[in-house]
Amino acid sequence: MDHRRGLMLILSSPSGAGKTTLTRMLLQQPDLDLKLSISVTTRKRRSSEADGIHYHFIDQEAFFRLRDSGDLLEQAEVHGNFYGTPRKWVEERLSQGRDVLFDIDYQGARQVREKAPRDVVTIFILPPSMRELRARLERRAEDSSETIEKRLAAARNEIDRWTDYDYVLVNEDIQTTFDDLTAIVRAERLRRPRIAAGMGEFVAGLLAEEG
Ligand code: 5GP
Numbered sequence: 442m443d444h445r446r447g448l449m450l451i452l453s454s455p456s457g458a459g460k461t462t463l464t465r466m467l468l469q470q471p472d473l474d475l476k477l478s479i480s481v482t483t484r485k486r487r488s489s490e491a492d493g494i495h496y497h498f499i500d501q502e503a504f505f506r507l508r509d510s511g512d513l514l515e516q517a518e519v520h521g522n523f524y525g526t527p528r529k530w531v532e533e534r535l536s537q538g539r540d541v542l543f544d545i546d547y548q549g550a551r552q553v554r555e556k557a558p559r560d561v562v563t564i565f566i567l568p569p570s571m572r573e574l575r576a577r578l579e580r581r582a583e584d585s586s587e588t589i590e591k592r593l594a595a596a597r598n599e600i601d602r603w604t605d606y607d608y609v610l611v612n613e614d615i616q617t618t619f620d621d622l623t624a625i626v627r628a629e630r631l632r633r634p635r636i637a638a639g640m641g642e643f644v645a646g647l648l649a650e651e652g
Pocket residue numbers: 453454455456480481484515516517519524525526544545546547548549550
């Protein structure tokens with residue numbers, strides 16, 4: 442019964458809602474066997490980031506080349522920078538029946554859902570309050586105050602998109618949110634359309650048994 446189709450699990454949230462920490466926790470949970478899709482971006486690398494691990498950092502010219510040659514599964518402009526998902530790596534992994542985690546915004550989520558509606562699960566993470574969101578952005582202290590203000594304004598716009606998503610979690614407590622996320626992944630993996638191929642064989646075998 443292991444002929445399951447790979448699942449695209451999309452996590453979106455305004456910056457500062459805890460999505461990066463939750464993504465790391467999901468990737469570190471060995472039995473979930475999740476891998477993160479590494480986006481390309483034209484944003485400048487933060488000091489804590491490594492090329493090829495957090496993003497592939499590229500210039501605009503390279504980005505437009507990828508986009509125009511159809512090598513991106515989805516792409517969007519976010520806070521004045523371009524971001525996109527390289528298509529090939531994702532398709533290879535899905536074809537092995539393995540799941541892929543995406544940390545992309547609502548514009549990207551919409552594009553991926555349009556392309557593969559049956560294989561996509563979308564989850565939106567909300568901060569418990571705007572005050573907490575600001576505190577988290579300031580604690581991170583990696584961005585300038587101008588960037589923080591820009592991100593807070595953008596957060597209001599992003600939060601408004603919550604109704605586009607399959608699941609919405611309020612991240613009051615990171616462990617509780619993580620437990621909810623793992624429950625979603627495990628349940629979504631068991632949905633009948635995703636296991637139909639392997640399960641058909643199993644059920645045929647069951648029915649063929651003398652009982
Ligand atoms: P950051 O610059 O803080 O790493 O990310 C800013 C926003 O861009 C986040 O909401 C993140 O989810 C989104 N993002 C990152 N990579 C991609 C991508 O490949 N496509 C889209 N549509 N959004 C992305």
